[in-house]
Amino acid sequence: MRRAALLLLLLPLAGCDGIQSMTGGDGAQGAEFNSLFTLFMVVTGVVYILVIAFLIAALLRRGGKRTDVRDDPGEGHERGLTTALVVWTAFIALGLTVLTLASYFTDRSMAAAAVPANGEVLNIEITANQWWWDIRYHSPTHTETIRTANELHLPVGIPAHIQLRSTDVIHSFWVPNLAGKQDLIPGRLNDIDLLPRRTGLFRGQCAEFCGAQHAHMALDVTVESRDAFRAWWRQQAEPAKTPTTPLAMAGYNYVMQRECSVCHNISGTGATGQVAPDLTHVASRKSLAAGTLPMGRGQLYAWIADPQGVKPGNNMPYIGLEPQELHAVVAYLETLK
Amino acid sequence: MSSRSRASLALLVLVLAGCDREERNARGAPLPETGPAQQAALAATHSDPRAKQYENVSFQISQGQRLYSWMNCVGCHAHGGGGMGPPLMDEKWRYGGRMEDIVATIQKGRPNGMPAFEHKLTEQQAWQLAAYVRSLSAQPRQDVLSGRADEMSNTEPQTLDERKPVKDAAGSEPKGPVK
C-alpha cells in the first residue's frame, strides 16, 4: 500500500523528460529559465531547511529545561542573540540580492537571445482557433507566405519571432522544451521569441482552458537543420498537384463542389475557405486535428467519416459521406503531400 | 443524526445537480433527416418538429452566429440590417419567417440573388443558421442569446487606447505633463 503510494508520487517525474518537457532546455529561453529555476530552488531550499532546523532545535530545548521569564539569562546571552539576529538578517538580505540579480540577468539574456546575431530572423504568425493552430510564415528572403496548421518547423540556431492572435477565446501557446507560455487573446496582439538550440521533435500544447476540446489542441514542433528547413519551406510553398488517378480525381471533384471547400483552403484549386486548417499539404503533416490522431490512411477515414466521433464538439461538421465519396475524398487527401 | 445535520446533508446532495452537463448532439440529425415519409408528413402539418429543437436553443443560436460569419452571410445581409440582400432583423419576410421557411431559403436559395447553400452546408448547419436568423428578428429570449458579438464595434480595443488625461471632480484637467 505505502509502496504503491510512493510509486504514484514518482509518476510526475515522467514529465521531466521527452518531447514535452519543461526541463529539456532545447531552446535558449527555456534553458535560461531552467537555470534560474534551479538557483531559486537551491536558495529557497537552504532557507527552508535552516528554518525547520531552528524550529526543531527550539522545540527540543524547550522540552529539556524549563525557563522562567523572571530568570535573568545574563548579558552575555543577550549579546549572543543580537549577533545571531544580525547574521540571520544579513543572510536573508544576501539571498534576496542574489535572486534579484539573477532574475535581472536572466531576463536580459532571454531578451538578447531574441536578437539575431546576423540579422536573420524568422517571422511567424500563429492564430489560435477552437481547437487548432493556424500558422503562417513570412520571410524577407522569400516572397511567398506559407500557411500550414498544427505543425511548426524551426531552423536550429535562428531566432523565431512569433506573433500570437486568437479568433475566439483565450488560448495559450506552450512548447515546454523551448520556452515558457504566452497567451493568445482575441482582439490583441501578443508575441513570443524562440531560439531552438537542438534539433528534434517536440510537442506543444494549448495551456489555457479553451472549451470542450482543449485537451486535443496540440502542436507538432520540428527543429531541423537550415537545409532541411529550406527544403520544407520550398515544398510547402508549392501549390497542390492535380490528382492523376480516377479515384483521387473523384475526390477532388467532391472537395471542390461540396462542403469542404467552403471552410478549407487548398492552394492552386478553387477551395478558398479560410475558417479551417489549410489542406494544401495536409498529408505531409505528422498528425490530424491538432494532435488528436497520427497521420495515416485509416485515421483520415475515421476523421472524414465522423469528425464528431473523433473529437466531439469540434467545428468540422458530421457530413455523412457515402462510402464511394469517402474512398474518393481520402484518396485525394493522400495526394496532398 | 440530528435533524439539522440531516437537512444539511440533503442540501449538500443538491450540489450534485451541478455535475449535469448540457447534452449536445454533435452529429446533427436529432430527428430522422427529411426522407420522403417526413416530407409527406410535413406537407400535411406544415410544421417541422425539428424547428423546436433549434429555435430559442442557446447552443444552436451560438453555432448559427458563428456560421453566419463563416459563410459570409454578412457580406450581403450585414449583421441583420441588410445590404445587397434584404434586412433579416425586421418582421417583413418575402419568403416566410418560420424556421422551416428560412431553412428552405438557405438550402434552395431564392431567385433575386440569394445563393443556394444545399451541399455546402449540412442540414444541421442550415437549422442552426435559421435559429440565429430568427433570433435577429423575433424578440429574442435574453437567456439564450450569445454573449459574444461578431460584428464590428465602434469601441477600439483597449490596447489601442491612448491614455487620456484624468479629469478631476470639477471637470478641469490637472496641470502638469500627463504621459
Ligand SMILES: [Cu+2]
Ligand atoms: Cu486550450
